[in-house]
Amino acid sequence: MHTIKQLSVFIENKTGELSDFTHVLSTNDISIKSILLADSTDFGLVRTIVDNPEKAKAILEDNGFSVRFTDVFGVKIDDVVGSFDKVITALSKSNINIQYTYSFYEFDIGIFIFSVEKDKFNEAVKSLLDAKLEVVSASHFYK
């Protein structure tokens, strides 16, 4: 239930590539919940959480994009000092390496998305639950 299907999409660093991507999603009524762009000089990876990952993947592939699912999880935090630190500390204590993280806000609640090594996924979620942190359910994002 904690596994969120993030879309990872390879994009070349060319004018118009990203707008082609976002346009495909918007015209098919898919909402982007959160997005992270990582880039090198020649290419980039778009990592995004949408409200209907299966549909988004199929449509993007029909439009020539290469899409792959990556399992990530989200952790709710309050907008108070030290809340992010609590999350990171819990993961660090369990020896879990964070591959990348990005965030978004819903009103006054922040949600941090985490990618960790595949075989550490369950361990990571457990360490957070043990630390009394709220790992969001995937259904939170989906339509």
Add this chain to the structure above:
Amino acid sequence: MTFSKNESFSKDELEAWQLSHLKETLIRVFHLVPFYKKRFEEMGVRPEDIKTLADISKLPFTTKKNLRDNYPFGMFSVEMDQIVRVHSSSGTTGKPTVVGYTEHDMDIWAEVMGRVFTMGGLTCKDILHNATGYGLFTGGLGFHSAAERMKIAVIPSSTGFTSRQLLLLKDFGATAITGTPSFALHLAEKAKAEGYDIKKDFSLRVGFFGAEPASDGLKDEIANIWGIDYHEVYGLSEIIGPGVASSCKHSHLLHFNEDHFYPEIIDPKTGEVLAEGERGELVVTTLTKQGLPIIRYKTGDITSITRVPCRCGRTLCRIESIVGRSDDMLVINGVNVFPSQIEHVLAKVDDITLNYQIIANKKGHLDKLDIDVELSENCMSDDIGELTNLQKHIQHELLNALYINVTVHLVAPKSLKRSEGKAVRVIDKRK
């Protein structure tokens, strides 16, 4: 002034010399190189069947593939204890082609390069800035060894490090330079940018350029910018390296050292020998070499031969500057690159497809090779680091195989154009 009397041979003297040396070479290869014995027997020809120079057309051709198939030393006609130098160029697929020189071959090389330098008027009083690549290539060391024998002071500057080269050129007072024409232009541009006054700060009066095609207009431009006489030097490692032919100061045509390297022009499709003045593929037979004697080597270079006398008095035939290739070889900053070599490297890399696009272009005056490489669908890493490593890995493998820097661009799966039949893999934007 010529370097040796052979350069002024009469027609009869030349032909007698060529025929006797051809016969010696044929006996040598037939008895000492199993590859040739087999090829000659397959074609039903023996050395004694070659009675005139025209009979050479009865002999089989040798190709780069033959050299590769006999890698590394299978085509040598001497044992390694006779070899004093080995050079190599990158092969068309994977394995390099290897050439070897005996002491005698080094003398021949010095002899023909001596002719080149003499065309430029070099003497022991000159200082030669040798901005040709050193290493396995025949270029740098070919110029170097011959210049040393003529007691010319050689600066082994090789290529790259443009600013330092300019400093040395000025402070050492070099009077002659070697390199590719594009590097000569690049140096000039950099010199201007760094505030040098080209005609005042440098003492150059002559340059020897080659390894890549250059139009007559480009040659004149380089001559004017640097205030030098421009001499083109033609050569290829399989024959000997630089020194096969070169231009004197009277024209852009190149005097061919046909007393050592017997030239023919053939129709690359039919193999038929073409007449004087007709353009076709240059085929060369070495007449005096021992380490790697070679019979009717197909150079892939398109040119023509003329026997119109030159004002300099040399009687050896001349070829025009290479006008093209009979194959898909690219010349990148003087280095020969075959698309098949690139494909060979890519085939060994995981996570990519064999759909790729090679783009040759100019960056300033230098050549630049870019390759778009398509990721395979099942690769699709979610990790920028992994993808960057993949990109670097391919660049490193290409550098190892081709000896040149290539910029690799990863592109999305299925994003490169598919074509029916033979794919257009190479776009040469320099043309």
